[in-house]
Amino acid sequence: MLRVYYCNFQSPAISICALKFSLFPTHSISSTRPFITTTTTSPLSQTLISSPSSSSFKRVFRMMDHSASRASASYSTGSSPDVGRELLVQHLLVKEEDKDLLFELQKRLVRGEDLSDLAVEYSICPSKQEGGMLGWVRKGQMVPEFEEAAFTAPLNKVVKCKTQFGWHLLQVLSEREESVLKDIQPEELHEKLQDPDFREEAQFIDVREPHEVERASLSGFQVLPLQQFGSWGPEITTKLDPQKDTYVLCHHGMRSLQVAKWLQTQGFSKIYNIAGGIHAYAVKADPSIPTY
Structure with a gap:
């Protein structure tokens, strides 16, 4: 069994x-x-x-x-x-x-x-x-x-x-x-996010803590704080579709890489780690996003 x-x-x-x-x-x-x-x-x-x-x-x-x-x-x-x-x-x-x-x-x-x-x-x-x-x-x-x-x-x-x-x-x-796990550069992600179809077909998670998200965030990202992993980890396949392209964000790209690796073990087929995190996104792709 x-x-x-x-x-x-x-x-x-x-x-x-x-x-x-x-x-x-x-x-x-x-x-x-x-x-x-x-x-x-x-x-x-x-x-x-x-x-x-x-x-x-x-x-x-x-x-x-x-x-x-x-x-x-x-x-x-x-x-x-x-x-x-x-x-x-x-x-x-x-x-x-x-x-x-x-x-x-x-x-x-x-x-x-x-x-x-x-x-x-x-x-x-x-x-x-x-x-x-x-x-x-x-x-x-x-x-x-x-x-x-x-x-x-x-x-x-x-x-x-x-x-x-x-x-x-x-x-x-x-x-x-x-499964596929690769980095995506902030500039490429920013360009993709301008397409409504892309936003509809993919799924996005932000693993930073709530106080970080209050300081800077990207629209459309579901917040799943790493510190609260015990509450959302066991239910991840009900919260997200393992068959969809999944994009993972944090501050500098390290926590998101941890979660991305774990998502592979849970059956997610295509995971993209946002290289450099939201900091790199703000610096390289969208200056309107605050840095911290």
């Missing part, structure tokens, strides 16, 4: 994140997951959310991708057939020495028990709070052993792999073409 979970960014700082790359070092956030290749020590991947705080949100997003530390988003390239492919993955993690437990869990899975239920009870990865759900992952985000197992696993079949964090039982629940 496929269950939908949101990742709790308040999970203990151990593991999942380490599987993925540290994405946002500029915020000095400690990672919270295991397998993501990152500068931190946790293992896997940041992803879905359940009543998280903004600080825990930041911890999760350190795991994703070195490109984020440069505050720019771009397409990945390569000749591998897996480039451009994303997998929806869940897993459970046990210590390397717990082989008896590993074998017992494998037997229970063969008998028809649900991986998510076993993850909640036995996994030592913080993702256990979400039934082991890691969200959508792509090549280059995880430690090599986990990545190899995930990208060669048959759909919906539980497979085993060993990493520096211990033994994993993982399951690929779905796959899709890689």
